[in-house]
Amino acid sequence: MTALLQSTFNGLVSGAFYALLALGLAVIFGMLRVVNFAHGAFYMLGAFGAYVLLAEAGVPFWVALVVVPLALALLGMALERAFIHRLTRLDPLYNFLLTFGLTLILQDLVKLRYGVQSSPYEAPAGLRGSVDFGLFDFPTYRVFILGFAVAVCVGVWWALARTRVGMIVRAATERPELTRALGINVGRWITPVFGFGIALAGLAGVLAAPMRAVNPLMGADLIIVVFAVVVIGGLGSIFGSVAAGFGIGMVQAWAEAYLSAFPIVAQTIVFIVMAAVLLWRPAGLFGRAEAPA
């Protein structure tokens, strides 16, 4: 029982990262119809940003948590204006080439300066140690991540469901052409939405810095699972991406705990789930078939 709770908790924490990253991918895909293969690189930049600020300027975690996502949002918006917006009229293959190319460039730039070794980053003073849950202890920092990520997801959901900008994003995601014909300048929201999605990736990166090895390839490994999460949740579905993020985190943790006799299954469980979901529901769990313009 304790082991189950503990692996569930660990799964939810990994799921929190998947959810934040998948959420950003989903809002970007919804608004731009671009699959951002560079998302993992922005996550890595988030973690490196926190590391560099602390190591070279003594900027603490809490400041990095705000500053780094904002800076990455600006970088993302600049890249969107310079390159990504050109993808709208091109074959989807260019989408892959451009964003994957960006990933390699960003990774190598970081590698050039900091090498491939992992850089240490300590959890902030208030979040060290562990919390006693009676049956088991759990690292305080992980409890914090879980609570923080859930709060961010709820906040994004609230903004999408209850604000005018959120309504415009939903409308433009569902029917871009009709939305323009109803007098909404959809183009004006595209760059900020891209920046927002990137900020979420950066935020996940900062959160990961004290917990995961900070190195140039940290995003490359994670993002493959995140793409599986997005496909399972339904490409472009906001709710689906968050639910699938937490869900897959738990499934992975349970597989590690209980299928250790079958390491191949435990390591590939995400893709097994993805294949099964796609056979059952080709548009993903919460996805809808592409609507008309």
Added chain:
Amino acid sequence: MLRIENLSAWYGEAQVLRDAGLHVDPGEVVTLVGRNGAGKSTLLRCVMGLHTGWRGTVELGGTALGNLSADRRARLGLGWVPDDRGSYATLTVTENLTLPPTVGPDPWSLERVYEAFPALYQRRNSAATTLSGGEQQMLALARVLRMGARMLLCDEPTEGLAPLLVQQVGDLLREAKRHGVTVLLVEQNLRFATSVADRHYLLAEGRVTAAMENSEVRSRERELLSYLGI
């Protein structure tokens, strides 16, 4: 109000409009009739700025629309009621109504819409696509009236509606007209067309081949119906 001259439009290589021309004066309700595939919806999409392959002139209130984007055109007072009714599944009924900005001097308030359509009020928090076809049609019409659009482009608003609802659409269009709204109405139902409109254009193979008064449509009804294949 609306003037179209020498409008040609293509889907890839296939030409669907060939130098089509028509005009709608302020306060008029004018219908555009034509067989399936004649290019009626394409013409409305050209006016709305949604079609890419086109050539010709479209003027609204005396100014050429040229390459103006669809959202700018809407903010000049064009209200599009698309043939599929344009309901959003991810927006509630109220959100479907309040999504567009108000663009005209005399927009309907939300209260007025809900007074006129109690059925929409009852379903105000439901996803718009869960409404019946007739309710979705009323929603699409109410939406452009709430925008305060001065020039409506309605694409077959009575298609598939029961007679009572067809009448309701007619009442709504007549009321809009009383308030000075101009309407270009794509319509296959000739009886309905003559009951709401001042004049009619016939679109055939991408050209406007006839301009008719109500009396002419009534006297040629049989011939027109067999031509339209209804």
